[in-house]
Amino acid sequence: MNQSLSFRFWVLVAIVAISGFSQGMLLPLIAIIFEQDGLSSSLNGLNATALYIGILLASPLMERPLQRIGYKPMIIIGGIIVALSLFLFPLWKSFWFWFALRLFIGIGDHMLHFATQTWITSFSPKEHRGRNISIYGVSFGVGFAVGPLMTQLISISQALPFMISSILSLLVWSLVFKLKNEFPEQQNLGSASFLGSFQRFGKVLKYAWVALLPPLGYGFLEASLNGNFPVFALRNGISVEAVSILLPAFAVGSIISQVPLGVMSDKYGRQNVLLTVMMIGFLCFTASGFVSESTLGLFICFTLAGMAVGSTFSLGISYMTDLLSKELLPAGNIMCGIFFSFGSMLGPFIGGIVIEWFSGPSFFYMISFMMLLIFVCLLGFSIQNRRREIADHS
Numbered sequence: 489m490n491q492s493l494s495f496r497f498w499v500l501v502a503i504v505a506i507s508g509f510s511q512g513m514l515l516p517l518i519a520i521i522f523e524q525d526g527l528s529s530s531l532n533g534l535n536a537t538a539l540y541i542g543i544l545l546a547s548p549l550m551e552r553p554l555q556r557i558g559y560k561p562m563i564i565i566g567g568i569i570v571a572l573s574l575f576l577f578p579l580w581k582s583f584w585f586w587f588a589l590r591l592f593i594g595i596g597d598h599m600l601h602f603a604t605q606t607w608i609t610s611f612s613p614k615e616h617r618g619r620n621i622s623i624y625g626v627s628f629g630v631g632f633a634v635g636p637l638m639t640q641l642i643s644i645s646q647a648l649p650f651m652i653s654s655i656l657s658l659l660v661w662s663l664v665f666k667l668k669n670e671f672p673e674q675q676n677l678g679s680a681s682f683l684g685s686f687q688r689f690g691k692v693l694k695y696a697w698v699a700l701l702p703p704l705g706y707g708f709l710e711a712s713l714n715g716n717f718p719v720f721a722l723r724n725g726i727s728v729e730a731v732s733i734l735l736p737a738f739a740v741g742s743i744i745s746q747v748p749l750g751v752m753s754d755k756y757g758r759q760n761v762l763l764t765v766m767m768i769g770f771l772c773f774t775a776s777g778f779v780s781e782s783t784l785g786l787f788i789c790f791t792l793a794g795m796a797v798g799s800t801f802s803l804g805i806s807y808m809t810d811l812l813s814k815e816l817l818p819a820g821n822i823m824c825g826i827f828f829s830f831g832s833m834l835g836p837f838i839g840g841i842v843i844e845w846f847s848g849p850s851f852f853y854m855i856s857f858m859m860l861l862i863f864v865c866l867l868g869f870s871i872q873n874r875r876r877e878i879a880d881h882s
Contacts, residue, residue: 492668493611497620499663500604501627503563506660507600508628510570510653511539512635514593515714517649518586520639531583536715538587542594543829548686550602551818559607560669566599567661574654578647598825605821606672609809615754618806622750625802626743633739673814688819696811696820698869700827701862702762702804707831708838708858709769709797712851713738716839720851723843730783737790742798749799750806758807759870762800766863769797773856777849797859801828 515536522532554562573589573596605624612620638649693700713735721731753761772793779785801824808820842854 496611496667497608499667500608501623502660502663503567503600504604504624505627505631506657507570507597508631509635510574510593510631510657511597512632513638513649513653514539514590514635516636517639517642518590520642521581521646522583527583535583535587535590537833538590539594539597540829540832542591543598543825545591546595546598547822547826547829548689550599550822551688554603554606554672554818558669558671559603560664560667562599562603563664564661566596566603567657567664569593569596569599571654571657571661574650574657577650581646602818602821602825605805605824606818607670609805609817609821610672610814614810617809618750618753618758618803619747620750621802621806621809622746622753622799625750625799626746629739629743629746629798633736633743672818688816689823691816692808692812692820692823695816696808696823698865699804699808699811699820700823701865702766702800702807703824704827704831705766705858705862706797706801706804707828707833708835709800709831709855710835711832712835712839712855715836716843716851719840720843724780726781726783726786730786734783734786734790737787738794738798741791741794741796745795746799746802750802753803753806758803758810759866762803762807763863763866763870765796765800765803766859766866769793769800770856770859770863772796773852773859777852777856780849780852 518535519532522535570593573592576589577586605621608620608624609617635653638653641648641652717735718728718731720726721734722728726734749761749765772789776786776789776793779789805821805824808824809817812820839851839854842850
């Protein structure tokens with residue numbers, strides 16, 4: 489990468505880190521505030537879904553504005569929406585007002601992620617694509633991991649974490665003004681209408697459906713671990729202190745391995761690396777079921793699982809980029825976000841049902857089954873591709 493491309497890349501990485509920071513702060517911060525106010529856990533959980541509803545509502549509408557205004561204005565508008573929403577939280581503490589603000593944060597964050605993802609995948613050469621997207625994933629992960637530390641500031645003032653996050657967001661996003669605007673490739677793109685976007689979504693599903701499964705699986709896994717595992721742990725005699733160690737173990741594992749796995753995927757192929765990590769994930773969560781009463785056993789399983797499947801979102805994006813032509817990348821990135829959101833909404837819902845109706849370590853087997861299902865789909869797609877290549881050569 490030349491100097492201007494390198495500067496652009498690191499600015500986009502910094503934006504994603506601060507986006508992860510604000511999301512990582514909001515989830516536990518609002519949950520704690522509502523819990524202290526005596527709000528029921530079901531309503532607390534409903535409020536948390538606002539972010540993903542915002543992402544799903546915005547997704548079909550993203551492609552056309554990006555084609556018309558380019559990457560830079562898209563990031564600026566998304567940044568303003570998020571920073572302003574964060575600033576408005578302390579003005580009025582109301583369930584539905586905060587629900588609406590989280591919905592807007594979901595829309596603003598999706599604008600940011602969609603524009604930055606598409607921009608990075610469009611200018612990254614194929615031999616460094618996995619590395620660049622994995623750095624992107626690490627930056628979001630580090631921000632997401634640091635965000636919850638802001639909850640400690642509640643003891644000083646409930647408004648303080650929101651104010652600090654809003655100011656930090658504005659400071660980092662101001663760097664975007666130093667970048668030169670660019671537009672996604674549009675040759676042979678066809679209609680830029682709303683209907684045209686849905687036609688391109690159809691093409692993405694046709695050519696790269698298999699690459700959308702890892703983001704779906706990651707959303708399912710991350711949301712069910714963060715949303716359901718504490719409930720499962722407390723019902724099965726695992727202490728709160730153990731939970732506070734086990735969940736970060738998964739996050740740290742994913743941060744450690746993300747860049748090495750991205751580099752390996754550049755060298756050995758995205759499909760091969762995804763098959764390997766999905767099988768390791770399946771084995772780790774199956775093993776978690778057998779050692780579910782041992783904190784040390786779970787710590788080892790969670791760390792290894794994080795190192796394997798903690799990178800599936802960024803690997804899925806890289807794989808999707810390999811399978812699609814450049815003009816379909818905006819639609820492909822939107823679909824990755826949609827599938828991640830579906831996974832994030834399905835995970836806690838199915839996890840809650842499993843914990844409610846099945847005893848023992850069935851929660852872990854639910855996750856391992858999801859990993860196995862994605863592995864089988866990847867393997868089937870791989871076999872189909874090889875058969876096609878053999879047929880083409882014969």
